[in-house]
Structures are given as structure tokens and as C-alpha cells.
Amino acid sequence: MKIAVLAGDGIGPEIVAQAVQVLEALRSDGLKFELESGLLGGCAVDATGEPFPEATRKLVAAADAVLLGAVGGPQYDTLSREQRPERGLLAIRKALNLFANLRPAVLYPELVNASTLKPEVVAGLDILIVRELTGDIYFGEPRGIEWRNGQRVGFNTMIYSEVEIRRIAHVAFRAARKRSHRLCSVDKMNVLECTQLWREVVVETAVEYPDVELSHMLVDNAAMQLVRNPRQFDVIVTGNMFGDILSDEASMLTGSIGMLPSASLDDKNKGLYEPIHGSAPDIAGKDMANPLATILSVAMMLRYTFSQETAAARIEDAVKKVLAQGYRTGDIYESGMKKVGTTGMGGAVLANL
Ligand code: NAD
Numbered sequence: 001m002k003i004a005v006l007a008g009d010g011i012g013p014e015i016v017a018q019a020v021q022v023l024e025a026l027r028s029d030g031l032k033f034e035l036e037s038g039l040l041g042g043c044a045v046d047a048t049g050e051p052f053p054e055a056t057r058k059l060v061a062a063a064d065a066v067l068l069g070a071v072g073g074p075q076y077d078t079l080s081r082e083q084r085p086e087r088g089l090l091a092i093r094k095a096l097n098l099f100a101n102l103r104p105a106v107l108y109p110e111l112v113n114a115s116t117l118k119p120e121v122v123a124g125l126d127i128l129i130v131r132e133l134t135g136d137i138y139f140g141e142p143r144g145i146e147w148r149n150g151q152r153v154g155f156n157t158m159i160y161s162e163v164e165i166r167r168i169a170h171v172a173f174r175a176a177r178k179r180s181h182r183l184c185s186v187d188k189m190n191v192l193e194c195t196q197l198w199r200e201v202v203v204e205t206a207v208e209y210p211d212v213e214l215s216h217m218l219v220d221n222a223a224m225q226l227v228r229n230p231r232q233f234d235v236i237v238t239g240n241m242f243g244d245i246l247s248d249e250a251s252m253l254t255g256s257i258g259m260l261p262s263a264s265l266d267d268k269n270k271g272l273y274e275p276i277h278g279s280a281p282d283i284a285g286k287d288m289a290n291p292l293a294t295i296l297s298v299a300m301m302l303r304y305t306f307s308q309e310t311a312a313a314r315i316e317d318a319v320k321k322v323l324a325q326g327y328r329t330g331d332i333y334e335s336g337m338k339k340v341g342t343t344g345m346g347g348a349v350l351a352n353l
């Protein structure tokens with residue numbers, strides 16, 4: 001197993017170091033892998049002038065999976081659009097054709113009070129959002145800002161081909177099969193032709209999955225239902241922009257941005273694994289960041305790319321035990337718990353492994 005490690009910026013190097021320790025500990029289970037580090041984001045701009053340099057491009061192309069920390073920081077906000085660290089992220093997703101983004105939003109029982117929603121609404125929450133990641137209005141052409149009739153006009157293009165829709169629908173149906181066999185497809189077909197096609201193709205794809213119960217919801221209703229009664233959902237599939245917004249909303253139902261991992265996969269299960277949060281420049285270098293989202297991203301990597309279910313479950317169990325033992329980083333701290341930093345939390349996971 002070849003794993004490229006891109007720590008990135010801000011808290012990235014701190015949280016990735018803890019995740020790599022966990023991975024290293026699994027060597028004793030007989031897991032064989034090679035790790036190689038590379039630069040992405042602001043650190044890559046500093047070193048090479050580009051957020052996704054050629055050396056990193058080669059490294060990730062040769063790897064089976066990529067572990068990423070986070071990119072970005074205020075010192076890079078004034079760079080040109082091409083040099084922005086976030087451009088590196090979009091470029092790596094595109095270069096590896098990572099069209100399927102899987103974001104679980106799981107509420108651990110010990111953290112039920114971390115949510116801003118009432119415990120009776122969110123207790124037991126376990127949603128998987130499958131977001132299309134390489135199409136839609138984020139990549140559609142034409143795009144730009146130009147002068148028309150004496151004023152500036154901004155425009156983007158929402159576009160999906162049926163091939164793009166069908167392949168993400170397959171990923172979602174297969175994911176639903178591994179869970180409760182329920183899939184909700186989210187669109188805006190009452191207004192947007194692009195998502196009318198989305199719905200048509202999802203319905204066509206459903207024929208191959210008669211054991212999965214398919215429902216549809218308009219995106220505005222889905223945003224509302226996610227806070228009204230989130231447990232009605234199991235797997236949600238949607239386009240890039242709606243998925244961007246809904247997956248952030250779903251993650252915040254759990255109240256703990258530092259807890260949630262993600263996977264971005266191509267059609268051969270090669271994947272990029274990263275926490276859902278950013279580089280948290282406000283706490284970088286202070287041993288305060290929660291490394292659990294990154295550690296759980298390693299579990300997703302073992303499950304989805306390497307089919308190492310036992311090792312993945314071992315990591316997830318260790319995380320559950322750490323929470324049950326009362327270890328908390330600042331972002332999930334409640335009085336009476338054992339407050340630890342990044343290294344303390346990583347050490348607690350290792351001890352439980
Ligand atoms: P952020 O997720 O970095 O931080 C939001 C808040 O959550 C901050 O208060 C931060 O301290 C806290 N937080 C985040 N992760 C945490 C963790 N593991 N443990 C404890 N607290 C944590 O979002 P932001 O502040 O909007 O963005 C900061 C930078 O990150 C920006 O440059 C942004 O572009 C970038 N960003 C990168 C990614 C990515 O790499 N995938 C995603 C989002 C934002």
C-alpha cells in the first residue's frame with residue numbers, strides 16, 4: 001500500500017503526525033505500507049510558488065491513497081486566485097478524478113451535548129452524505145465577471161452530464177446497500193434543468209438496485225429537514241454545490257468539527273482522505289487541535305481503498321474508548337472531562353489500540 005502524506009498548513013502537520021503514528025502502530029498487525037510526504041497548499045506555494053507542484057502531482061499519481069491534513073491560512077489570502085492554497089485542493093481532486101466525496105456525520109453518544117440541537121433530536125445520528133465532487137457549477141464553463149451594458153456581471157455554469165450523474169448515483173446506491181438500504185437524492189428539479197436531469201438519471205439507475213428504497217427531496221427542504229428531524233436520513237446523494245452546503249450543515253449537527261473524517265474516491269477506490277475542517281490558523285502550533293477527524297480518516301482509508309475492515313474498525317473502537325474514558329480536546333470539552341491537547345489525544349488513541 002503506497003500512501004502519500006500531505007500535511008499541508010496550519011494545524012495540518014500536527015494532526016497528520018498523530019494519524020501517522022496510529023498507522024505506524026498497525027504495522028504490528030501485519031499491515032504493510034510505504035509512506036511518502038509531499039507539499040500541498042500554502043507550504044507548497046512557499047517552497048515552489050505553486051499550490052500543487054509537479055513533484056506532488058507525481059507522488060499522488062503513484063500512490064494508492066492520499067492522507068491530507070488541511071490547507072490555507074490568512075497569510076495566503078492576498079495571493080492570486082491561481083496561487084491560493086485552496087486551488088491546490090481543487091486541482092488534486094480534479095487530477096485524481098476524485099468524483100465521489102463521502103462524508104459521514106456521526107454523533108458519538110458521549111458528545112451528544114456538543115450539538116446545538118436538542119439531544120432527543122440528534123442522539124444516535126448517523127448520516128452519510130455522498131457529494132459529487134468534480135462537476136457542477138464549481139467547474140462549469142463559461143464562468144467569470146465581465147462588463148455588460150455598463151455594469152459588472154458575474155456568472156457561472158451549472159452543468160452535469162448523465163455519465164457524471166450515473167457514476168455518483170452508483171456509489172451512493174452501493175453505500176446505501178452497506179447501510180440501511182435507504183437513499184435520498186437531493187436536487188432542485190422544480191427550477192433547474194440541470195438537476196431535472198439529475199433526478200431522471202438517478203431514477204434510471206435505481207432500477208439496478210431494487211433492494212434500495214429511493215426518495216427525492218428538494219434542496220431547500222433538505223436543508224430544513226436536516227435540522228428538524230435529521231435522523232430520517234441515512235444516505236444522501238447530491239451534486240457538488242448542494243453537497244458542499246448540506247454536508248457542512250450535517251456535520252455541525254454533531255457539534256464537533258474536529259471529529260469528522262471524509263473520503264474522496266475515484267472509480268477504482270483510490271482515495272484522498274482528510275478531516276472535514278480547515279487549517280484552523282487560530283490554534284495552529286499550540287497543541288490544541290483535535291486529531292480525531294484525521295485519525296478517523298485513516299480508518300476510512302483502510303476501509304474504502306485497502307479493504308482492511310478489521311484494522312479500520314480497530315481504529316474506530318479505539319476512538320470510541322478514548323471518548324468513553326473522558327479524554328477531550330478543547331473543541332469538544334465539557335467540565336468534568338480530561339482535557340488533553342493534540343499529542344495527548346493521539347497518545348490516548350495509541351494506548352487504546
Ligand atoms: P477551520 O475549519 O479551519 O476552523 C473553523 C473553527 O474550527 C476555528 O475556530 C478552528 O480553531 C476550529 N477547528 C477546526 N478544526 C479543528 C480541530 N481539528 N480541532 C479543534 N478546533 C478546530 O475553518 P476556517 O477558519 O474558515 O478556515 C481556515 C483556513 O482553512 C482557511 O484558509 C480556509 O480556506 C482553509 N480551509 C481548508 C480546508 C481544507 O483544507 N480542506 C477546508 C476548509 C477551510
